[in-house]
Amino acid sequence: MYNLEGKVAIVTGAGRRRGLGRSIALRLAGEGADVIVSDLCHRPEQLPEYCPVADWEQLESVAGEVQGWGRRALAVNADVTKNQDVEMIMAKAMESFGRIDILVSNASVEIAGPVVEYPEAAWDVVMAVNVKGCFLCCKAAARQMIGQGKRGKIIIIAAQEAKTAMPHLAAYSASKFALIGFTQALALELAPYRINVNAVCPGTIDTDFGAQRFAREAEAAGISVEEAKARIVQARIPVGRVGKVEDVAKVVVWLASPESDYMTGQAINVTGGQEAH
């Protein structure tokens, strides 16, 4: 469709079989890009069991799927909250592929809980992964893109909660709101270099990340997960269904293509009509 032949893309947080990162990586590969996929392949200490994490097997399998599309791929085990890991991702990308054209900053965690009981350590983890991780990846990738002197595309995966927060998700919501401000500022800084920076705000999407939320809502209401899902769809999603990872990947890949060359600083909702801001 878009012809991204010759382009090299990095997708962070791509190490889960049902995840958004994988779907984005595969769509980019389908459009002709070579893809580096990264993730943290173990569970950080403060992250509760319900928050999905990647493992090396799944991450490697995603890289294998990229290769299945006839594209080159690399899997990198990296912690986006650590600058040396982020620089390592970029170094490996340059070593293997010689350029970076597209960055999809997708790595993200969620720890739920009311503010009045929220542990500091949980706050720090959410902010570190979601915000600082994004900053570090964008900084490193942008430096490389500027040096290359060609166009570039940075796509930041925020969330619907970047526009409308949810109770018990104050840290997560605040971290995602932060990404909107960051997207705008970075877009203005990188515009002279013709590097487009945009955010995507997925809504209720069928991933492990989404599933754990349905599970928690179902438990709280004393109903089945299916019932919880149906209630959410009925009450809040105009298009009448939960989103698929492909629905979000479609928008990401458009933003990675020359079709969106005149768009920057935006935060596009992909929520089936749930979010209006």
Added chain:
Amino acid sequence: MYNLEGKVAIVTGAGRPRGIGRSIALRLAQEGADMVVGDICRPLESLPHHPVGMRQGLEALVEEIRGLGRRALAVKVDVTQKGEVEAMVRQAVEELGRVDILVNNAGATFGEPPTLEMGEEIWDKTFAINMKGTFLCSVAVAREMIKRGEGGKIVNVASQAGKWAGLNIPRPVDAPPGPGLPRLALGLAAYSASKAAIISFTRYFAIEMGPFKINVNAVCPGWVETDPIIDGFTVAAQGLGLTYEQLRDIIVANTIPLGRVETPEDVANLVLFLSSSEADFMTGQAINITGGTEMH
């Protein structure tokens, strides 16, 4: 790129050679859609010098589309008239079989005086063409889509003006200290309000149309070099003792992060995306395509 083979699209306000409507229609046709292109095809009675799309422009466009191997129909339609709008949709269905995509592009800006001096007529005319036209076309087409039961896509061409209130020229990052450029009084009160109305209507109509698998979204272009824009800014430039090009270049350098004015093709790229199944999970949105000047 997208494969819209078998789809039929209506684009209103497509009759001007340098217009956004024309660009949208051509792009959809290039992607495989059969096209219905409409415009008013007569001068506006009380505003005879205002640029409008004419029959010639529409027919030239139809020729071009047929040259791409698509079917095409030119329709004379005043979008403020319910009867004419309904006749257009009927004709589309009779001759091309269906309507899958509607692009509400017909719109006008009248180079308004300051609001304190604005007459009722300009206010009413602006709202009639921009908002009521969008409403009438959307309803007529949605009814047809619902009857057929296969969903559809409606894209409303709103404007950055529907989000932003006045040309607040930011200081460029490396500018020397100083007062910056003057605020331009652009005479856009009615236009901006009508475009904001389109955005609001888009959100609400999208919710209603959700169950029918009809996506409704708006696009908000910035400064596209079409005739009405060139005319309006030429007047503003004269007021500042500048040529149009001089004013344009100052504004680009100081306010458009991506460093150039917008082309009709930039708008068409986004409209195409929203008209396709790539945007199936987006509805009720008002997406900016402004080179980075609009963030909200």
